[in-house]
Amino acid sequence: MPQISQLAETFASQLFWLLVTFGFVFFVVGKMMLPRVISTVDARDQSVAGDLAAAEAARAAADQAEENWRAEENAAREGAQKRIAEARAQGNAAAAQRLAAAHAETDARIAAAEAQIAAATAAASDEIEAVAADAARDIVARFSGAEVTAAEAQNAVKAALNG
Amino acid sequence: MAAESGKIDPMHQFEVQTIWDGFNIAGHQIAFTNSALWMCIAALVLWAFMLGGMKRAVVPGRWQMLVENFTGFIDSMLAQNIGKEGRAYLPYIFSLFMFILFANVLGLLPLGLVGIHPFTFTSHFTVTGVLAILSFSIVLIVGFWKHGLKFFSLFVPHGTPLWLIWLIPAIEFVSFMVRPFSLGLRLFVAMIAGHILLKVLAGFVINAGNAGIIPGLGVGIPSFALMVGISALEILVAGIQAYVFALLTSLYINDAEHLH
Numbered sequence: 001m002p003q004i005s006q007l008a009e010t011f012a013s014q015l016f017w018l019l020v021t022f023g024f025v026f027f028v029v030g031k032m033m034l035p036r037v038i039s040t041v042d043a044r045d046q047s048v049a050g051d052l053a054a055a056e057a058a059r060a061a062a063d064q065a066e067e068n069w070r071a072e073e074n075a076a077r078e079g080a081q082k083r084i085a086e087a088r089a090q091g092n093a094a095a096a097q098r099l100a101a102a103h104a105e106t107d108a109r110i111a112a113a114e115a116q117i118a119a120a121t122a123a124a125s126d127e128i129e130a131v132a133a134d135a136a137r138d139i140v141a142r143f144s145g146a147e148v149t150a151a152e153a154q155n156a157v158k159a160a161l162n163g
Numbered sequence: 164m165a166a167e168s169g170k171i172d173p174m175h176q177f178e179v180q181t182i183w184d185g186f187n188i189a190g191h192q193i194a195f196t197n198s199a200l201w202m203c204i205a206a207l208v209l210w211a212f213m214l215g216g217m218k219r220a221v222v223p224g225r226w227q228m229l230v231e232n233f234t235g236f237i238d239s240m241l242a243q244n245i246g247k248e249g250r251a252y253l254p255y256i257f258s259l260f261m262f263i264l265f266a267n268v269l270g271l272l273p274l275g276l277v278g279i280h281p282f283t284f285t286s287h288f289t290v291t292g293v294l295a296i297l298s299f300s301i302v303l304i305v306g307f308w309k310h311g312l313k314f315f316s317l318f319v320p321h322g323t324p325l326w327l328i329w330l331i332p333a334i335e336f337v338s339f340m341v342r343p344f345s346l347g348l349r350l351f352v353a354m355i356a357g358h359i360l361l362k363v364l365a366g367f368v369i370n371a372g373n374a375g376i377i378p379g380l381g382v383g384i385p386s387f388a389l390m391v392g393i394s395a396l397e398i399l400v401a402g403i404q405a406y407v408f409a410l411l412t413s414l415y416i417n418d419a420e421h422l423h
Binding site for chain 2: 011021024026034037040043047
């Protein structure tokens with residue numbers, strides 16, 4: 001085994017060159033190059049994490065804005081519905097009022113017209129009675145020559161008309 | 164072992180060969196060897212790999228993505244095992260993981276086909292032992308730095324019955340002291356075993372081929388099929404062992420950071 005048989009003669013040389021080469025690796029690769037690679041990776045990780053955090057914040061803001069908008073819209077819709085209901089109630093009330101007024105007016109006109117009709121009917125029947133009484137006096141005067149007073153003729157007519 | 168497989172010695176691949184005699188430090192000859200060469204190659208390939216991840220683009224390309232996957236993998240492992248203090252150990256654990264991973268994978272490359280023989284330096288316990296001792300030293304330094312003498316309470320886990328107080332710390336102490344050995348030996352053994360197995364099977368293919376057409380086909384083809392499977396397994400092992408080394412080191416550091 002050369003590792004043992006050559007140990008005495010090669011030990012110093014192996015140790016020396018190992019320290020030289022490993023020293024080079026440690027100081028140049030480990031101490032100078034490695035930190036730069038690590039810092040590059042760290043910087044990248046940090047920027048990615050920062051971007052992700054910013055995206056998360058933007059998403060939260062968007063969610064918040066949507067929430068606000070939704071609340072606003074709900075409020076607006078509620079307000080609109082309230083106003084619609086109010087307007088409808090107002091309209092209904094006004095219509096009822098106008099209907100009632102119109103009703104009253106028509107009732108009054110109907111009553112007036114009926115009164116007029118009744119008056120006209122009464123006047124007409126009075127006239128008919130008067131005419132009939134005159135006619136009856138004339139007829140009596142012509143047939144019998146008897147003079148009948150207006151009141152008698154009228155009574156006789158009333159009795160004949162009313163049965 | 165050399166005698167069993169004829170002329171082909173499966174241990175030859177682990178031999179350290181001097182390329183350049185080098186210099187002398189405190190009486191020790193510091194030669195530039197194939198082991199040192201492959202350490203340099205692993206370090207340079209790792210450096211080149213990391214260079215592709217340095218574009219620092221916000222939207223990463225494929226290469227940068229790959230580099231970031233590796234760093235993120237180790238980073239999340241430390242975050243899981245140590246917590247937020249784990250970031251402080253990222254340079255060390257990442258260097259350790261990547262260096263071992265590149266050493267293991269480069270050692271597996273079939274460059275022998277073009278005459279370059281890769282040397283897997285993680286199959287030498289000298290190397291894995293030094294890395295293990297390094298990790299263990301960090302654990303000790305962090306532990307005593309943060310907790311002072313309270314660090315010894317690591318040897319008395321929560322809920323230890325009073326009448327066992329004489330035994331549990333001894334067991335805990337032994338298990339604690341075994342850590343650097345298990346850490347170093349695990350990687351060394353895993354790498355050496357796979358490489359020997361591949362070389363032995365390759366020796367079967369060559370020796371059977373030399374022995375004639377019938378043993379060549381009868382032994383060679385199954386051996387070759389086995390080699391394909393084991394090569395795939397070795398790639399897996401190369402990654403897993405690097406991961407285990409880094410994971411255990413981070414677990415030990417977690418002990419030092421948070422006691423139990």
